[in-house]
Amino acid sequence: MTCLVLACLASTGFSAGAGECPTAFDTTVEARGLDGHGDIALADGRTLRLAALADIGTAPDPARRAALETLVAGRTLTLATADATPDRYGRLAALARLPDGRLVQEAALASGIAVARPEAGYLGCMPGLLAAERPARAARLGVWAQLPLKAEPPAALAQAAGHFSVVTGRVRTVGSTRKVDYLNFGPVWRQDTTVKVDSSVRSALAARGLAPAGLAGREITLRGTVDLVDGPVIDLRWAEQVDEVGEASGP
Incomplete structure (x- = not known):
């Protein structure tokens, strides 16, 4: 049996969402369209x-880019942010609400754009x-x-490699040190896929x-950025990266 982690948590009464989700939609902006990197260009010159x-x-997918641009271009968006400080690229990160009340994030997810x-945060x-x-x-x-x-x-x-993705497979072995746990998906850890679990995530x-x-x-399905260090490696920084976990099976 496969357990949808969030569904199982709901059935046990455990709160699945660690931390807060911004709810103060108090900033209004005008979206012009998308910039060359796929972020939202705003009329005031900022990037969202x-x-x-x-x-x-x-590589950029023209169809997904066009779908997102259709969703936001020319629209008035209302923003809620966990941190109004621009990132190192000068971008503001936020949840964005469309005039009809939908989150841009949820609309994009529902159509498979991202x-x-x-x-x-x-x-x-x-x-x-x-x-x-x-x-x-x-x-x-879509994706x-x-x-x-x-x-x-x-x-x-x-x-x-170098990109965020969703990955599934059976964990063959688990290795542990004081600071890191290693979920090994193949017999040769130097070439097979490994998930590194930071000690800060263990309790969660x-x-x-x-x-x-x-x-x-x-069997486990999780999401994260895939790096190549000997073999493919994904760093698990938050328990929310785990989507599904199946029942244990034999070797």
């Missing part, structure tokens, strides 16, 4: 990055974002026509019944 959202792919991405938004994402995922719309990617063989993740996973030591032999 849609918080808790990730595009998927190693996937939800856990992000500091927005972790409490993840249950709602994942719920918005779920129908597109079930229907394999979900290719996702999730298989953790093994490791070459299957080569296309995702354990509270969900997902202590790293107990994940050996279980």
